[in-house]
Amino acid sequence: MPADSTRGPGIPGESGDTGPRRRAKGRRRKPPTGRRRALTAMAWTAAGIVVLGGAGAGFLYFKLNGNLRTIDINQALGGDRPTKADNGSENVLVLGSDSRAGGNKKLGGGTDDGSARSDTAMIVHVYEGHKKASVVSIPRDTLVDRPECTDGKGGTHAAAHDAMFNESYSTGGAACAVKTVESMTGLRMDHYLEVDFSGFRKLVDELGGVPVTTTRNIDDPRSHLDLKAGTHTLDGQQALGLVRTRHGVGDGSDLGRIQLQQAFVKALADQVKHIGVLTNPKKLYDLADTATKTVTADSDLGSVNALIAFADGLKGISSSHMTMVTMPVRYDPANPNRVLVEKAKAQQIWKALRNDRPIPKTATEGTATGKAGGVVSTS
Template identity: 95%
Template structure:
């Protein structure tokens, strides 16, 4: 948490496992008047993007602004970072966090000890014209070389070889997660957005649910999810179960869960564009209130006005203009529960994003998939 923030998230403790690996034995709008303005906030949720709206004026503005939590990534990381692209594009690191505390205790299945994990991670690349987006999901089980990093409280954490990617967040919080991604990709993350599980559930409920179609039954008691094949309007709890399940579909890996998350993001983005929330000021405000309580942003986005401007530049990006891929990986032969980066293929993605070009199909051909593609789609 930056020194000037009173609501910044606590830095998760613990250094994470960095010991030797062992071979596994098992398988693997316009406002109506000048005195009232529409407040539009872009919340990139634990599973992607959702455009939200709210009406605020006077004290309502200050209340919403006070909801926001911020973290000064630039101060924490200093000057040793990749150079910012000069082509007008932007990269945003989006994390979905499981804080294991407060409202997340039951959702996360852990204890109320304040520890935290990052269960979802996406690099969102917005092109120069803000008309298209490339989204690269990072499997949490990827073994990476985590660089030495300093968290937002000034604590230093040693570098680690073959550490799980999501340990970056649990070790040093947002700053360490950003530094790990920048070290791995060579790309500067211009912004950081984080949404917690509890807030994600509330957002879906306040949106009235999200319609999806499943091509097969999904039954995962661990995620409290039981869906028959067909079309459903998922409430917040069901949506949370869908984006967290890894045992109900595919090969049981995190890669299958990522495929479900990507399908849900597209369904969510399509639905939000058709909601008439701007005609209902109370619903508009409730959505904005929940969104601003849910989001943790980098300090450059840490105000309602900044979020409005950011969202306004993204409102033209529909699901048909999103390219969503999983970072190229292969299963670790020493442990099928872990994956290893396919560096040559990943380089194709990083180079495309750096040069503001489309992600080539060859970058993901022949890589591990999770075998859950096509199970979930947006309902007609």
């Protein structure tokens, strides 16, 4: 990960300063409008598992099952949570994390103190019937009110005002991150998936790289990324550099990086289809083995059978029926390295998802996006 003090995750990145908020002068950045669609991390994480499980591959099942790590979110959070929706929809919190520090440190992503970071967060709302979905990316630099939470070891952490969103994970782990999201949105998170970024790198390498086209040069020494405008087949290390870069594109904010992440995941999904991974048994197994080592799931998804059933229920969702947006935010006038929630617009999103309705276009019009749209073309 880059040289900043808050370094990250599954799809990692840098952070601005974490000290007291300060008044900053200078012109305000005005991002472009627009909406991008992409598949989620779950698609490539679960792809191999579905077919292998369906084939009843005996000992392979047990090996893959043993790869999985689980967290009992329900026990950690107790009963003080939003009510589960009764309309057939589901909400899944997907985080990128560097919590498996050994492999991550070799990539420059592990923290010196052994703690974990999370710089990528997406709320995936699967609509009733599982034929379409909406994905809401939460910028990690968003200032939020973090509720009091209990970590996986039973430790209690006090509530905090104007805390960075990604500090919820580093403070109290998955349970605290889920509780913070539920407090912000009023939505019950039915499932939790965490993706480790060293595994992300291996998945890209096992796929033989991912082709992307950059519309202009990208040069970011912090992310070890130097790409000329044109078409490239990125290996795992380069892919990490692309999805974690923020200084090489747009206005240098986390919002621009989110746009690159969305574009890259779309390219990744296209590559999975292109190489015919589901008809190549060895490649399928390698992908499934890496994927199950890469993902940490809530206890309800903590077996290969459960992931098979869950992923099987998502197979009907095509990219044309998935909408991705960024949670409505504006730049913090007190600190350009932070963003503030546009509460009225955000409430439009949460209300729509609560009622299992499409996200209205008005919810994201005129909000900050980071000026990185169109830098990576996947068409």
